[in-house]
Amino acid sequence: MAETLAVRVKPGSRKGPLVEVGPDGELTVYVPERAVDGKANAAVIALLAGHLGVPKSRVQLVGGATARLKRFRIDGPAQATPR
Template identity: 65%
Template structure:
């Protein structure tokens, strides 16, 4: 996750997984909400289908996406 990025919202693929760029800052969960929204748009699912499983306060997150 790259909070406060001018590139965002954007999801890129890398060797380590996905890199999610969001404009929101990591304050009061705003960046996490941005990550959920960006991933939901990327995978064409509802936001309720995307869940941060681990890493709520970390840049590295484990996310579950249900189809």
């Protein structure tokens, strides 16, 4: 079963790597990598996979490759781990 998540990304952040869950359930992901050559997207995928407890191969960027608001498809059951 696939699930789609909307994620706000903050590339080049000194605060990251970090996943914050807002009061409304929105995810904000802070990564130190800059948005150059897909490095920030790759870092977000790795961080999301760890946060959700799934392998990186199950996290796929489906929308917003060059935007700060991105959509990811998660294949299989996702279970958030507290951080």
